[in-house]
Amino acid sequence: MSMNSLLNAVAASVPEGRGVQAEIAEVLGVTEPFVSKCIKRGWFPIDRAQALADKYEVPFADLVKPRLRPFINQ
Numbered sequence: 001m002s003m004n005s006l007l008n009a010v011a012a013s014v015p016e017g018r019g020v021q022a023e024i025a026e027v028l029g030v031t032e033p034f035v036s037k038c039i040k041r042g043w044f045p046i047d048r049a050q051a052l053a054d055k056y057e058v059p060f061a062d063l064v065k066p067r068l069r070p071f072i073n074q
Contacts, residue, residue, distance in 0.1 A: 002062035003042055009056040027055055042066070 007020055014023045021035045028035070028048050038044045044052060049063035061072040 002059075003039055005058045005062055006052060006056060007039070009058050013056070024052065027051065 006024075010020045010023050014020060019032075021032050021039070024035045025032045028051060030048070038048070043049070043065045044063050046064055046068075049060055052058065052063055053060035061069045064072065
């Protein structure tokens, strides 16, 4: 559920015809399968999450592993 804020923000900023996962992969310098895995599990590694939170102005806590979220100052 929290991943939706990122997906919506990316979708709003990418040109038509460009996939959301492709855009995220390019921003992070990773592969699309890696992005797909992160989206399916519902979180990104901390460093990747921070990069995405900064670029797309979404809450950092929404993008990290759920067990870490209570420890993040929001």
